[in-house]
Amino acid sequence: xxxxxxxxxxxxxxxxxxxxxxxxxxxxxxxxxxxxxxxxxxxxxxxxxxxxxxxxxxxxxxxxxxxxxxxxxxxxxxxxxxxxxxxxxxxxxxxxxxxxxxxxxxxxxxxxxxx
Numbered sequence: 505x506x507x508x509x510x511x512x513x514x515x516x517x518x519x520x521x522x523x524x525x526x527x528x529x530x531x532x533x534x535x536x537x538x539x540x541x542x543x544x545x546x547x548x549x550x551x552x553x554x555x556x557x558x559x560x561x562x563x564x565x566x567x568x569x570x571x572x573x574x575x576x577x578x579x580x581x582x583x584x585x586x587x588x589x590x591x592x593x594x595x596x597x598x599x600x601x602x603x604x605x606x607x608x609x610x611x612x613x614x615x616x617x618x619x
Contacts, residue, residue, distance in 0.1 A: 525598065530566055537572065540579060547571045566603050567610075585614050 515523070533551050545552035548569035555561040568576065577584050588611035595604035 522600075525600070526566065527561065530561075530564060533566075533568075537568070537576065540576060542572055542575060545569055545572050567606065585611055585618070588614070 530551055537552055542552055544554040548571065549563075549565050550569035550572050551565060551567055552569070552572045553560070553564055555564055567573075573584060576582065577587075588607045591607045592604055592611060595601070595607060
């Protein structure tokens, strides 16, 4: 996989840095999941969806869908609620507010469901 960090001059610096961070995170997670044995996802919008061009790449979410998350949690023994808590802290640290809100809502939903 190739990731270009060259600026085209059309995107503001702050937005460009955020795009690079988002795309890098997605790519890292996607390829790591392949290393763990997951194929491309066909069930939901998921970081494991295949992407054939930039439009699909930008549309792809940052997170695993429930099917892929279950596969990985069984494979490596993740506690999903605990994992979401760690991700929430990471996103807060990095200023990734959209992702932090998403993972916080998922964590809260799962905590209520477990009670």
